[in-house]
Amino acid sequence: MRRRSLPGDPTLLLVLGLVLVVAAILVVRGQDARPDGAASTSADGQRGDTAPTSPAPTSAPTDTSGRTKGKKRNQGNPPRLDIKQQGKKQCVAAGADTDITVVSYNIKSGHLAGSLSRIAQLLRDSGADVVFMQEVDQRRFASGRVDQPAFFADALDVSYAYGKNAPYPGGGGIGNLILSRFELTEVSNSLLPRPAGTVQRGLQHAVIDVDGTEVSLYNTHLQNANEPARILQVAAINELIADDPRPRVLGGDMNAPPGSAPMNALTTRWSDTWLAAGSGGGRTAPAGAPRARIDYLLHAGEGLTPLAADVLPIRLSDHRAVRAAYALTDPRDPICFQKLG
Template sequence: MSHHRSRQFSVRLKELLPILAVALTVGAIAALSVLAPRLGDSTQASADASPSPSAEPLEASPSAEPEPLPKFKTFKAPPAIDKIPKKPKIDPCAVPRNLTVMTFNIKGGKVSPGELGGIADVIRSAGADVVLLQEIDQNRRRSGNVDQPAIIASHLGMQSVFGANAYITDRGGYGTAILSRFPIEGYDNTHLPNSGGKEQRGVLRANIIVEGQRLVVFNTHLDHTSDSLRQAQIGAVMAKVNAYDGAKLLGGDLNAGHGSGVLGTALATLSDAGASLGASHDGGGRVDYLLPNSWLAAGDGNVSPTRLSDHHAVTVDFSMRGAADC
């Protein structure tokens, strides 16, 4: 009997649970609707009671003083540049370049280091700007193991380049040199045809910048024993000379006189600047030449015998134009 009553109670409880859930939900909603306005009033009252941080300004401390603002220097803007200024045009024909050129065979470099100052004196006295030296040594025992071109150039405040045609030792040799008070921008030395174990010869080239204008200078010393060999050598020299445009000059010891085939080959494209100067050797012959092309006009010239060599120093003044059509 009791078991039957318990079962009935469980069934009724299950039926009442949904009703109870609805009743609780409704009660909760009603309670919240009553309490919400009161809670809002309380929060607003609390906010009104607390002082605003910006309501009243803080009073400055009587001992504090305002720091001065840093001062800055005011710079004025630079004026606007409308156009870049152009470089003035220079008429290459209106300003000829004047220079003095010397060729000098110093007799195999067979001078003591102390006599190199004497060679420098000969150059200085002539006022030469460009100098072509033949038979000059570089670091050879017979001439004191010194760099002759560099020493002579140092006496004159010039630049120097050297072309070795015979290498006597690992440290130096024998050949030709070019000295210049103008900048030298590039040089080379080319060996010339040879035969029968004769002394090797060459042609030394240097690009010299004379007041902005290039002058190509060639210095050579041809064989003194065989005319046929000299002819082959001057042919090689002129092939090199003719490969360059602009102002150029060939000088040196050609070991050939007036009317020779060697000189005739050179004069096919060059001119003889010292034709009226006379002998350039103690033996009475003329073998040392300065041969410019048409870009250089020859002026005064001079032949100066010295005690330092059996050759004389040959000097000519030139005026070099700056363009082909001047």
């Protein structure tokens, strides 16, 4: 006779128990394999929840200070990232690069131009943000007494600073001029050594604010036909700028070719922009058929990179003008965020 299995039978209870154990194991495995990833494992092997993350910033905050703006490079794109590791954080520079165009021009008091307006038009067409001018005077000009510094500032609608070095009897004088579409926040003029028989020269200095970064501008005109005087003047210039921590540009008529003693002394503190970014010989004098390179733009300091340099083929003086473009990197206000992983 076949034996029936009853509810109280121990064999049936054993089978039911095994079924329940298997079902429980399957339920647990199903929870670990959930597609929503509610549980995760950290780098140290401990289980835990993953916090939500925010995307890293990709552009600098808008500047509402009202400062005169530079020409931003790569507008509409994220700024170039300069990532520095700080523990578990990443920091990126918020500022983009700004292009600055600088021109240096010895105008010979405008006597060869026919009119000052022609020089002003040349400077306007050059796209210059900053202009260094030498041999700018305040004496009687062709059509009467003209304040040349004020004339050029008004014609170009820019800020200016004039450094008079050699006064004329009865008023006026001759000196150097800085024109800038950026506001000039500091201005000074230092007289340079003047050996006997030479004309008084000076080093003009101005500071501009370019989108929150200070840049120093230096303008000079070294003695002609007297190399010992130029050597003394260069030594004084290097001493005057020794403690300036800003990015800086020096322009002027140096009356000395590359490789000469005055230029060798200058380039111990400055880099020759033409050698970094110029094309051709860079010769500027005489204007009709240039044979000598005696007008320069030099640069120094961190954050200032030469992009290009050329000589403007205009004959409105006994010199031609030299022009250069620089990229100024804004190092302020880095953006820091938590490093992931």
